[in-house]
Amino acid sequence: MLDIQHISYDIQDKQILKDISCSVQKGSFIGLIGPNGSGKSTLLKVMYRYFKPSNGLVVMNEQDIWKMPEKQYAKEVAVVSQESPVIFDFTVKELVLMGRTPHKKLFARDTEEDLRIVEECMALADIAHLADRQFSNLSGGEKKRVTVARALAQQTDILILDEPTNHLDIEHQLQLMDLIHSLPITIIAALHDLNLAAAYCDDLIALKDGAVHYHGTPDEVLTTEKIKEIFRVDTVLSTDPVTKRPHIQYMSKRWKEGK
Numbered sequence: 001m002l003d004i005q006h007i008s009y010d011i012q013d014k015q016i017l018k019d020i021s022c023s024v025q026k027g028s029f030i031g032l033i034g035p036n037g038s039g040k041s042t043l044l045k046v047m048y049r050y051f052k053p054s055n056g057l058v059v060m061n062e063q064d065i066w067k068m069p070e071k072q073y074a075k076e077v078a079v080v081s082q083e084s085p086v087i088f089d090f091t092v093k094e095l096v097l098m099g100r101t102p103h104k105k106l107f108a109r110d111t112e113e114d115l116r117i118v119e120e121c122m123a124l125a126d127i128a129h130l131a132d133r134q135f136s137n138l139s140g141g142e143k144k145r146v147t148v149a150r151a152l153a154q155q156t157d158i159l160i161l162d163e164p165t166n167h168l169d170i171e172h173q174l175q176l177m178d179l180i181h182s183l184p185i186t187i188i189a190a191l192h193d194l195n196l197a198a199a200y201c202d203d204l205i206a207l208k209d210g211a212v213h214y215h216g217t218p219d220e221v222l223t224t225e226k227i228k229e230i231f232r233v234d235t236v237l238s239t240d241p242v243t244k245r246p247h248i249q250y251m252s253k254r255w256k257e258g259k
């Protein structure tokens with residue numbers, strides 16, 4: 001349903017993404033992994049139509065995303081980016097209601113249905129108790145959950161998230177991962193926590209230096225050799241007794257030297 005075809009992205013004379021191709025199947029949960037600066041955010045921005053690729057195409061349901069009307073695209077793809085929206089004087093509820101915009105005609109009032117969806121999405125993101133608070137006064141983790149609720153309220157078939165667990169405490173990290181995993185839609189998320197990526201994702205795409213090095217299931221991608229190649233870190237792998245997915249124990253220099 002989403003086809004990335006030979007994407008490259010250059011900034012001035014630097015090639016940030018290098019001939020990236022991959023297909024994302026409808027309903028799958030894809031984790032984008034890779035070290036700092038490997039191009040994860042840039043690739044997501046190309047996928048969610050924030051950056052126009054220098055070369056290549058992003059094709060969704062057989063249409064070039066840059067040829068889709070903006071409103072149609074917003075009905076198909078929601079985004080939780082790394083940055084919080086710069087918004088003053090809006091309450092949480094007002095902000096989540098903005099997620100309904102692509103479904104409304106210009107200047108149309110909020111319907112009962114819009115309000116019901118907003119309440120439901122606030123409950124799912126565990127922010128119902130913050131509904132009347134000013135967004136600008138919230139903590140980093142609370143803001144993140146509001147942007148997740150807003151994206152859910154958009155009711156799209158694809159949800160793209162850039163480091164969604166950033167800022168979240170452990171309870172809310174697990175809650176968020178459970179929530180997005182339970183959605184019957186396509187999820188593409190950049191994740192730094194490889195154990196979370198292993199536990200929740202169907203497939204992982206490992207980026208390094210702006211290129212896809214590996215694409216496969218967590219079992220295929222998260223091997224000691226591949227993690228060393230991509231992240232330059234030694235690991236000891238086991239199988240998580242609960243999820244039956246790979247569990248990664250990192251070996252820092254200190255522990256390797258037994259200090």
Ligand SMILES: Nc1ncnc2c1ncn2[C@@H]1O[C@H](COP(=O)(O)OP(=O)(O)OP(=O)(O)O)[C@@H](O)[C@H]1O
Nearest residue numbers: 011014016034035036037038039040041042043190
């Ligand atoms: N405007 C810019 N000018 C020059 N280089 C840029 C610009 N924006 C991004 N880059 C470079 O592009 C590369 C990829 O950045 P990107 O943010 O996509 O990486 P990332 O994998 O998301 O990293 P992180 O894990 O640190 O968030 C980095 O080397 C970054 O310095």
